[in-house]
Amino acid sequence: MQHKQESFYKQAKKEGYRARSAYKLLDIQKRFNIFKRAFYILDLGCAPGSWLQVAKKFAEDNLTKYKDQFYHRDHYKIMGIDIKNVSPIENISIIQKDLTLPEIQEQIDLYFQNKLDLILSDASIKKSGNKFTDNIKQMNLCYTILGIVKNNLKNKGNLVIKTFQGSDFEKFVNNMKKIFRFVKSYKPSSSKKKSNEIFIIGLQKK
Ligand SMILES: C[S@@+](CC[C@H](N)C(=O)[O-])C[C@H]1O[C@@H](n2cnc3c(N)ncnc32)[C@H](O)[C@@H]1O
Numbered sequence: 127m128q129h130k131q132e133s134f135y136k137q138a139k140k141e142g143y144r145a146r147s148a149y150k151l152l153d154i155q156k157r158f159n160i161f162k163r164a165f166y167i168l169d170l171g172c173a174p175g176s177w178l179q180v181a182k183k184f185a186e187d188n189l190t191k192y193k194d195q196f197y198h199r200d201h202y203k204i205m206g207i208d209i210k211n212v213s214p215i216e217n218i219s220i221i222q223k224d225l226t227l228p229e230i231q232e233q234i235d236l237y238f239q240n241k242l243d244l245i246l247s248d249a250s251i252k253k254s255g256n257k258f259t260d261n262i263k264q265m266n267l268c269y270t271i272l273g274i275v276k277n278n279l280k281n282k283g284n285l286v287i288k289t290f291q292g293s294d295f296e297k298f299v300n301n302m303k304k305i306f307r308f309v310k311s312y313k314p315s316s317s318k319k320k321s322n323e324i325f326i327i328g329l330q331k332k
Pocket of ligand 1: 144145147148170171172173174175176177178207208209210223224225226248249250251252267
């Protein structure tokens, strides 16, 4: 393990995060303030659960932080979805299913009722080693997620989505620009240099 990755791993262990991916999300938050006024949050591809841990912390803080007349909620709702099993986290709804199944849409609808403030996706396909086909598979997954975003994210809501840098990357960014007022791509410092993963942040759904 590289020195930097090893130190993120140790930090995660010390701070009680289930994975060092937590620091990618914390880095994105620092830069884009995606959790501002976020009470209803969906996390796609959530196992083992470190992004859920981060989301819960910000949602809890928001309950006391935003007690103004503009936008206030007296509770939060967080749902995580993954094919893999995720150990329970108090007050978080975890669904063990493939997020591409049509029935997922209904479950999200029922739980959030179109009030979703933020959608997070760190979902990634199992890499085969063939960059070309891996990119296509990841992009297909990202387009399915964009469908969920179109249907469920509220007006002015935010999205963080993991993609791979490849041939269809620009096209995907352009599709995001149709949905969000501001679109940025970002590689957190805790993301491995040699990995081609990159996060796209969509701010303020149109
Ligand atoms: C990098 S991990 C997520 C780590 C997580 N953000 C955390 O901090 O704990 C990517 C996850 O995406 C999940 N995934 C990939 N394709 C999926 C699909 N079609 N449906 C549900 N989960 C999926 C994988 O099972 C894997 O657990």
